[in-house]
Amino acid sequence: MSKIIIRTLLVASLLSGLASCKKWVDYNPHEDFRITELDYLASESDYRTMAVSVYTPLQWLNQAVVVGEVASDNAVSGGENASDVLSLQQIDDYTHTSNNSTLTELWKSAYEGVNRANYMTQYKGVNPAGKTVDFAGKNALYGEVYFLRAYYYFTLVKFFGDVPLFTDKRLGLSESGSLGRSPKADVYRQVEADLTAAIAVLPAVQVDKGRITKYAAQALLGKVYLYQNKYNEAAAMLDNVITPNAFSLVSNFNSIFLASGENGPESVFEIQYSNTSPYYNWGGYNRGQGNYAVQQCGIRGLNGSANMPYAAGWSTNLPTQNLKAAYAAGDQRRDVTILDIEAYKAANPSYNITYQVAPYKNTGLYSQKYQPRKGETSGQLELNYTNNYRIIRYSDVLLMAAEAWTKSTSPNETKARDYLNRVRRRAFSDLLHDVSASGNALYLAILDERRLELAMEGDRFFDLVRTGQAAAKIQGFTTGKHELFPIPIEEVTISGLSQNPGY
DSSP: OOSOOOOOOHHHHTTOOOOTTSOTTBOOTTSSOSSOGGGSSOSHHHHHHHHHHHHHHHHHTHHHHHHHHHTTTSEEEESSSTTTTHHHHHHHHTOOOTTOHHHHHHHHHHHHHHHHHHHHHHTSSSOTTSOOOOOTTHHHHHHHHHHHHHHHHHHHHHHHSSBOOOOSSOBOGGGTTOOOOBOHHHHHHHHHHHHHHHHHHOOSSOSSTTSOOHHHHHHHHHHHHHHTTOHHHHHHHHHHHHTTOOOOOOSOGGGGGSGGGTTOTTEEEEEOOOOSSOOEETTSSSEESSOHHHHHHSEETOBOOTTOOBOEEOOEEEEOHHHHHHSOTTOTHHHHHEEEHHHHHHHOGGGOOBOOSOOTTOOSEEESTTOOBTTSOOSSGGGOOOOOEEEEEHHHHHHHHHHHHHHSSSOOHHHHHHHHHHHHHHHHTSSTTOOOOOHHHHHHHHHHHHHHHHTTSSOHHHHHHHTTOHHHHSTTOOTTTTTSOOOOHHHHHTSOOOOOTTO
């Protein structure tokens, strides 16, 4: 199949759905269903279906990309007014607290993923009924599960720092409040262990597009090393993805973000979305089957002729003029990343474009990479866009490796410049913009290139924090506080978790 259809199946739903007063990481499979877990994981089909369910919470983490931009100098919250999507307004203004609903949903979604992964690892050897179910490909299937648990914990640790860490089983209600926050070093250690285990058993290529491969696990492990300033390890690991020539940079940057470009030749890891069986849940953190964040990027009240490609949206997550100005003349990435609606309207008079008055915090710009397009959603339109999130692209791997090689104990600046300039040559379609710098100037050029290449893809805030540039680049950022987001208030008051400094 061209895309993994990730649904909240009955068997998957065994692991979700807690009342709001309970700890997010708890669940009881008997609360909502008459059947018990002894009925599950009785066959190869059960294991494979349950593994697909471990992918599902990836979809619910779409706001992690939005927060990664709105919290940075790349974007502002936008919206209709100052109270529209208040949680994002607070993050943009740096007034967010432990009551922030977006941050709470991210915590909840990531721990739902952890619990689902733990359910599978708990019963890898024998199923809940005490029987062994062996089949060809079982170890490789568990490689996917290890990767997913690592990804969920990586999301948690980069947002919140020290977090509850558990891997031996899913938590039951009787264990609510029994876990404290583990040091982030321990969380990273577990992430590294899971990814190392995944790399050992995953195939280099999957038949089903979107399933985790060995290269995806190596790329994520390289990124995890980079976040800990383990440059030697990061450089070596990322070269494992680069040297086999399994990926390539497509010549047309714009094509990456079209529907036809999903899971393309530079896709290392994408979160898959579909609307084959569209549903909606406005009040839930999962909301719909598709990518809810696409609707947020759209132009409010947009109308035009039938052949105009774009659909209306909510004018959220607006690129800044500062980001636009960062692109040099001739850089094809600017107009793929940023949609200047007035310029687009003037260049396409036949579309007869009209739209609502300027949004709150208007910049005149919109996120182009994930702009909603006609025909890419169904059912509850706002919640079921099919656009995949490109989480790790080959260009990202090249730039991470370039950074690691400049900072390693035995720097290889020739290799770093090569990796950097591969990305720049695609951006400008020439060799005239190659970087020849060395030392710290080369390092800073690589960091700048990450902004230009990956803008509006969710990395900017975390790149600024991990490289120590956040206070200088982000208005309202307080050193010693804003490197992390607050632990959700429910976890503090009900589960007794300590709060992050400053909140």
